[in-house]
Amino acid sequence: MSCCAPGAELYLYQARAAQDEIALASRRVHDGLRQTDLSVPDIRCGACLQQIEASLTKLDGVASARANLSARRVTVLWRGDAPPPLISTLQAIGYQAHLHDIAAAKKDPMMSQLLRALAIAGFASSNIMLLSVSVWAGAEPATRDLFHWISALIALPTLVYSGRVFFLSAWRSLRHGRTNMDVPISIGVLLTFGMSVYETIHHGPYAYFDAAVSLLFVLLIGRTLDHVMRERARQAIGGLARLSPRGALVLQRDGTRTYLPVDEIEPGMTILLAAGERIPVDARVVKGASEIDHSLVTGESAPRSARAGTELQAGVLNLTEPLTIVATSTAKQSFLAEMMRMMEAAEGGRSAYRQVADRAARLYAPLVHSLAFLTFAGWMIASGDAHFAITTAIAVLIVTCPCALGLAVPMVHVVAARRLFEKGIMVKDGSAMERLADVDTVIFDKTGTLTSAQPRLSVKGNADADTLALAAAMAMHSRHPYSQALAALGHDARPITFDAVSEHPGNGIEARLGNDVYRLGRPDWATAGRFLSDADCDATITLTINGNGLVRFDLDDQLRAGAAEAVIELWRLGAFVEILSGDRDARVQRVARQLGLTWVADALPADKVRHVKAFRQAGNKVLMVGDGLNDAPALRAADVSIAPASASDIGRNAADLVFLRESLEAIPQAIAIARAAGALVRQNFALAVIYNVVAIPLAVVGAVNPLLAAIAMSLSSITVVVNAIRLGGQTSTRSPRQRPLEMKHQSLLGALR
Amino acid sequence: MIDFFFLVPIAIGLGLAGLASFMWTLKNDQYDDLEGAAERILFGNNDQPGLRDWD
Numbered sequence: 001m002s003c004c005a006p007g008a009e010l011y012l013y014q015a016r017a018a019q020d021e022i023a024l025a026s027r028r029v030h031d032g033l034r035q036t037d038l039s040v041p042d043i044r045c046g047a048c049l050q051q052i053e054a055s056l057t058k059l060d061g062v063a064s065a066r067a068n069l070s071a072r073r074v075t076v077l078w079r080g081d082a083p084p085p086l087i088s089t090l091q092a093i094g095y096q097a098h099l100h101d102i103a104a105a106k107k108d109p110m111m112s113q114l115l116r117a118l119a120i121a122g123f124a125s126s127n128i129m130l131l132s133v134s135v136w137a138g139a140e141p142a143t144r145d146l147f148h149w150i151s152a153l154i155a156l157p158t159l160v161y162s163g164r165v166f167f168l169s170a171w172r173s174l175r176h177g178r179t180n181m182d183v184p185i186s187i188g189v190l191l192t193f194g195m196s197v198y199e200t201i202h203h204g205p206y207a208y209f210d211a212a213v214s215l216l217f218v219l220l221i222g223r224t225l226d227h228v229m230r231e232r233a234r235q236a237i238g239g240l241a242r243l244s245p246r247g248a249l250v251l252q253r254d255g256t257r258t259y260l261p262v263d264e265i266e267p268g269m270t271i272l273l274a275a276g277e278r279i280p281v282d283a284r285v286v287k288g289a290s291e292i293d294h295s296l297v298t299g300e301s302a303p304r305s306a307r308a309g310t311e312l313q314a315g316v317l318n319l320t321e322p323l324t325i326v327a328t329s330t331a332k333q334s335f336l337a338e339m340m341r342m343m344e345a346a347e348g349g350r351s352a353y354r355q356v357a358d359r360a361a362r363l364y365a366p367l368v369h370s371l372a373f374l375t376f377a378g379w380m381i382a383s384g385d386a387h388f389a390i391t392t393a394i395a396v397l398i399v400t401c402p403c404a405l406g407l408a409v410p411m412v413h414v415v416a417a418r419r420l421f422e423k424g425i426m427v428k429d430g431s432a433m434e435r436l437a438d439v440d441t442v443i444f445d446k447t448g449t450l451t452s453a454q455p456r457l458s459v460k461g462n463a464d465a466d467t468l469a470l471a472a473a474m475a476m477h478s479r480h481p482y483s484q485a486l487a488a489l490g491h492d493a494r495p496i497t498f499d500a501v502s503e504h505p506g507n508g509i510e511a512r513l514g515n516d517v518y519r520l521g522r523p524d525w526a527t528a529g530r531f532l533s534d535a536d537c538d539a540t541i542t543l544t545i546n547g548n549g550l551v552r553f554d555l556d557d558q559l560r561a562g563a564a565e566a567v568i569e570l571w572r573l574g575a576f577v578e579i580l581s582g583d584r585d586a587r588v589q590r591v592a593r594q595l596g597l598t599w600v601a602d603a604l605p606a607d608k609v610r611h612v613k614a615f616r617q618a619g620n621k622v623l624m625v626g627d628g629l630n631d632a633p634a635l636r637a638a639d640v641s642i643a644p645a646s647a648s649d650i651g652r653n654a655a656d657l658v659f660l661r662e663s664l665e666a667i668p669q670a671i672a673i674a675r676a677a678g679a680l681v682r683q684n685f686a687l688a689v690i691y692n693v694v695a696i697p698l699a700v701v702g703a704v705n706p707l708l709a710a711i712a713m714s715l716s717s718i719t720v721v722v723n724a725i726r727l728g729g730q731t732s733t734r735s736p737r738q739r740p741l742e743m744k745h746q747s748l749l750g751a752l753r
Numbered sequence: 754m755i756d757f758f759f760l761v762p763i764a765i766g767l768g769l770a771g772l773a774s775f776m777w778t779l780k781n782d783q784y785d786d787l788e789g790a791a792e793r794i795l796f797g798n799n800d801q802p803g804l805r806d807w808d
Contacts, residue, residue: 046792069789115779123772127765143755150761 020259022083024247025099029077033063038074038086038097043067048095055093059084108231114224117162121217124158125210132210141203148200151209159193162216165223181361181406184368188397189215195394211398211713218717219406226410229417230429248273248280251324262331273323278315280327282334285310287324291480293317296628296648297335299582299603301447301557302540303480315629315648320480335629339650342605342633355431356681357409364405372396375700392702399699400692404716408684411724416677419727424661425670432656435640436671437678438621442570443612443634445626446581446588449644450595450664451557457485457541458556467551470496471543474511474520477501482541483509486520486553508541519544523552557591562663567595569668573675576620580608582630608634625667627651642667673727680727684720691716 026034043049049067056065056076061084063077074097078084090097131147139147166189170182189212196207247261251270262280265271271283275290289307294300297315306312312325314334331337372393379389413430420427427433444450459468473496475486498511498518508521519526523542527549541553570577578598581588585601592599600611612634615622624631624638627647635641635654643655652658659666695712698704778784 046789046795049789049792050796067789068786069792070786112779116776119772119775119779123768127768130764131761147761150765154765 019083019085021099021247022086024259024261026078026083032079033077034079034083036076036078036083036086036099038076038090038099039072040067040074040090040095040097041072042095043069043072043074045069051093052090052095055089056084056086059086059089062086111227111231114165114220114227117165118217118220118224120158121162121213121220124154124162125214125217128154128210128213135207144205145200145203148196148207148209151207152197152200155193155196155209155213158213158216159189162220163189166216166219179361179365180358181364184361184365184397184400185215185219185406187369188400191394192398195391208394208398215398215713218714222407222410225414226430229410229414229427232417232421232426248277265327265331267327267329269327271325271327273318273325275318275320275322278317279312279325281314281331282329283312283314283325283327285312285323285325288321290321290323291319293319295447296651297630299445299447299628299630301451301583301587302555303482320478336650339605339629339632342609355409356434356685357405360405360685368397368400371400371696371700378700379702388702392699395702395704396696396699399695399704399712404688404691404713404720405685407717408688408720408724409681411721412677412680412684412727415724415727416673419673420657420670423666423669423673424659425666426658426660428656428658432640433674433677434681435621436623436657436674439575439623439640439671441576441578441615441620442623442625442667443578443580443615443638444597445624445628445631446557446579446583446591448627448646449625449631450560450563450579450591452560452662457482457553459551459553467543470518471520471551471553474498474501474509474518474543477511478503478509482553482555483520486541517546519547557587559591559594560662560664562665564595566664566667567597569665570671573668573671575623575671580611580634582608582628605630605633609637612637623667623671626655642670676727680724684723687719687723688716691719 022036023034026036029035040052043052046069049069052067052074053065056062056074059078061078061080063079065074065076067074074090076084076086078086087097087099128151131151135144135147163186166182167186169180170186173180173183192208192212192215196209196212198204199207247259248265249272250258250260250265251272252258257272260269265281270286271280273279285306285308287308289305291303292306292310292312293303294313294316296317297313303319306318306323311328314331314336375396376389376393379392380386383389409430413427413433416433417427472487475483477483496513498513500512501509502511503509504521504525507525508519511518511520519528520543521541523540526542526544526547528544528547540555543550543553567577578600579588579592579595580600580603582603582605583601588599588601600607603611608631612622612624616637616639622638622640624635624641625643626632626635626641627644629648629650631643632648632650632654635643635651640657641655642657642659643651645652645658645660647655647658657670659670691712695704698708783790
């Protein structure tokens with residue numbers, strides 16, 4: 001390399017490109033204003049809000065900036081053609097910021113609808129309850145009728161608005177010939193309302209409007225909490241920095257450079273790729289030489305060099321030098337898209353799984369409905385009084401309406417999700433938690449999952465401090481990942497100034513000091529091929545002086561924090577643990593030996609899927625932990641899957657859970673919490689069944705009046721909720737980083753955060 | 754009993770007022786940043802409502 005000018009030029013363009021990316025990712029609002037969402041993970045206090053808002057508002061073109069402490073996000077409105085330097089301004093005051101996808105941050109209409117439905121049901125149930133209390137207290141017939149009519153007037157719109165959530169879901173399920181928990185709920189609520197209207201018209205003594213509406217209220221609480229949990233996980237995962245590029249700098253035929261969105265890149269276009277960028281579509285290198293990190297794509301931890309003619313897959317990371325590449329396919333045909341297709345094909349683990357609540361509903365609904373019918377038939381035969389028979393049959397339906405069952409599962413899942421969240425683990429839905437509890441086989445990917453993505457160099461043999469300092473001083477002249485790892489070795493040594501340093505891409509660094517030539521790089525190049533011992537061949541990097549070997553370095557995969565502990569803990573939980581990697585056998589073997597695990601190496605994405613499927617066919621419940629694009633199909637094929645936050649976008653989307661912290665101990669913790677939650681769900685079902693066993697005989701003989709039904713119903717719901725909250729305090733001995741009391745102070749609004 | 758009938762519309766009216774104010778807070782994005790709101794109260798100069806989501 002003669003000089004660094006081309007690189008510097010591209011760096012400028014890279015800075016421009018980030019600005020272009022802001023423009024591409026922004027959303028037009030009104031009056032020429034554009035909105036950009038930034039994810040700023042370091043917002044921690046009120047003062048941060050002030051500081052961020054003040055410094056961003058001062059920028060030219062910024063109309064307003066609003067920081068959000070709960071979501072750790074900043075929303076900026078700006079006008080003009082070019083976006084203001086938002087990210088660099090934030091960096092200058094000490095906050096790292098990433099672009100946040102507005103699509104991911106968009107407000108969820110379902111959430112607002114649920115909240116509104118909940119508020120209306122709450123209003124209606126409290127007011128109808130007030131009226132009911134005076135009816136129960138023994139109002140005169142005229143007053144009672146009036147109160148019943150007012151109740152009916154309040155209940156009807158509530159049923160239409162708030163009950164919609166359940167009716168629509170029940171209808172969808174019935175139309176497909178299935179039944180879910182919403183079917184008995186809808187039938188119970190509608191029949192209760194219908195009978196109450198009939199009673200009101202005929203001046204009957206009892207109306208069950210309060211039961212119908214408070215049922216809706218309690219069930220909506222469960223539904224809303226369930227939604228809050230999913231929404232929060234979705235937001236947190238969507239907010240992670242995107243790894244796939246939004247666009248690329250394209251060199252047009254006339255020599256101009258334009259930043260195009262990835263979708264508009266066509267085969268044959270020339271792309272200028274700066275160091276540190278990911279390849280947007282499958283491409284071939286035409287100019288330049290660089291080191292390429294394939295770890296997210298193939299699972300190989302050692303970077304490979306690329307020069308003119310090398311084919312690159314979309315998603316690999318260009319590490320050291322700018323490259324000029326020619327696109328060989330569109331985004332839709334590139335490697336990423338192929339992985340997506342494989343993922344769809346691999347689908348299986350979750351679609352076959354039926355949630356506990358649905359399985360219960362399948363048993364529960366026919367049982368309850370035939371019981372109500374038998375009650376009706378029995379009373380018709382016994383007494384011949386059609387009105388009494390219908391009333392009793394409906395009372396059976398009200399009493400058995402799965403109020404507690406509807407809360408039993410979501411309450412536990414919400415508390416469990418909250419506990420996982422405290423440990424930095426996001427769950428995408430409740431069924432993932434149920435599947436996680438059953439896991440008996442854990443398969444780990446190696447690169448980026450068991451090991452951290454940064455390779456570590458270790459010294460082979462003996463080397464004195466001066467030699468290491470020399471190597472470190474040379475390494476500081478290069479951006480190659482090996483060099484950066486080496487440079488970290490000698491950070492406290494005195495600086496060495498060389499007369500000349502030059503980098504030879506794909507080979508190493510050459511430095512001159514006086515008459516001596518030092519070379520740091522590939523063994524055969526550093527020794528100039530003339531003196532190559534076996535030990536040199538085996539090493540990854542050699543430092544030589546005038547061709548004589550001084551010291552050798554070897555690439556080590558650095559285990560992720562907590563890897564060994566996690567494996568031991570998983571064994572303790574009774575799981576079989578294995579490594580399934582796309583990396584070379586020798587490397588996988590080294591990591592596997594360290595942890596005492598069995599391993600499979602050199603696995604292509606399709607091999608991984610086959611391997612996972614074989615395990616499942618043998619009757620195992622497989623948890624796949626992986627991060628790369630190549631793992632995504634296997635993540636889908638497994639019963640349940642976990643990805644680290646550093647995973648590729650596709651990997652994160654494919655996984656059911658994402659852990660945000662560095663330590664792998666999150667995985668046994670997640671399984672332990674999921675198992676505790678599973679036990680609580682079963683307890684809750686048992687509680688609900690016991691309650692039904694007690695209440696049903698009373699209802700069948702016609703001894704249940706509205707007051708009794710209301711009290712019994714609320715009691716069973718409260719029992720189930722209190723039981724679920726116990727999870728907040730459980731498993732507390734395991735980790736010092738938890739706040740066991742917090743859940744007890746959680747109000748509904750608190751859970752919305 | 755019939756003398757206290759005026760209490761019924763009052764009770765329902767109060768309930769409706771509560772419901773309406775909840776809907777208003779929801780529409781005004783007041784639940785978007787509960788932690789932030791708790792901190793902002795300590796800083797005097799900032800009492801503008803939350804950024805609206807323009808759709």
